Amino acid sequence: MGRYRAPDPSSLTDYYSKAIGRALDVLDCFSDGETNLSLVEISKIKGFPESSLFRILFTLEAHGYLVRTADGSYKLAAKLLFGKLYDRAYSLRDIVHPFLKQLNTRFNESASMGFLFGDRIEVVDTLEAIQEIRRTNTLGRVLPPHCSSIGKAIVAFQERDVIDRILRINGLSRRTEKSITDHEQVLKEYEQIRTKGYSVDREESTPGGVCFGAPLHDERGHVVAAISVSVPLFRLSPEREEEMIGAVIDTARKASAAIASASPAAGAPRT
Known part of the structure; x- marks a missing residue:
């Protein structure tokens, strides 16, 4: 039996x-959940007349798929947000994977990628070292x-209310005994990370292990x-x-540039 393919809308006009x-x-x-767009902006992106687009937006809002903000723009409602975030995460993973592979190959050490899903950071890609003794991660x-380098590198660059x-x-x-558990000390370390552009987990999450992380920008x-x-x-x-620190910073910079250039909405209006 052949593999199922989604129907082409243009070929099924009687049913579409x-x-x-x-x-x-x-x-x-x-x-994602940070994207706020006005009726005019959506009309420019999709080329829909504003009169018919208003009816679509009104209906989506009435059924709880979009939320209207105080300034009149629209954003995704919570019930759609996580599906969109997972699509986004794995789209970015595909872009970043070749860069992660280069990092893994260069040092023959484990390299990983994490993504921010709302309030939690989750591993979405990992490549292990070909070593008898190695640091491991799990998808x-x-x-x-x-106290993880990926977690620090992501959270340090969020708005203060999001960090808290x-x-x-x-x-x-x-x-571990080296984990920082004081809120103010964690905030000070985040400030240092923003200044330096990278994070370090030096036996803070696992004894005997060190991890260097750097942020990915969209x-x-x-x-x-x-x-x-x-x-x-x-x-x-x-x-x-x-x-390693120089390599992870440089790799993150190149991967971020690839993310930006690959985005179909890179030139679309954003707020």
Whole structure:
């Protein structure tokens, strides 16, 4: 039996609902929970007349798929948000994977990518070192925002209210004796991360392991994800540490540029 293929709307005019198709096209304008668009902006993106577009937006809002904000713009409602976030995360993973592979190959150490899903950071890609003793990661693993390099690299670049919410929801549990569990100290470290452009987990989440992370920026300049390279402490010399930090920063910069250039909405109006 052949593999199922989604129908082509242009070939099924007797069955295809143009009204539903337009509504879905409108929802596709919203890539994540931070995207706010006005009626005029959506009209320019999709080329729909404003009069018919208003009816679509009104209907989507009435059924709880869009929410209208105080300034009159629209954003995704909560019941659609996580599906969109997962689509977004795995789209970015495909873009970043070749860069992650280069990092993994260059040092023969484990390299990972994490993505911010609302209030939690989850591993969406990982490549392990070909070493008998190595740091490992697991797809789907939820990372602590205060003592993992990926978690730190993402959360440090969020707005203050978002940072406080993430820390409150995830907590500041002690994973090792080197974990920072004081709220103010965590905030100070985030400030240093924003200044330096990278994060370090030095035996804070796992004894005997060190991890260097750097943020990934999307086409709007927002930090939505991060990459890292992990190494057992006994394989880390000062020279190798310096090289790894430089490499993870450079790799994140190149991957961020690829994300921005690959985005179909890179030139669309955003707020």
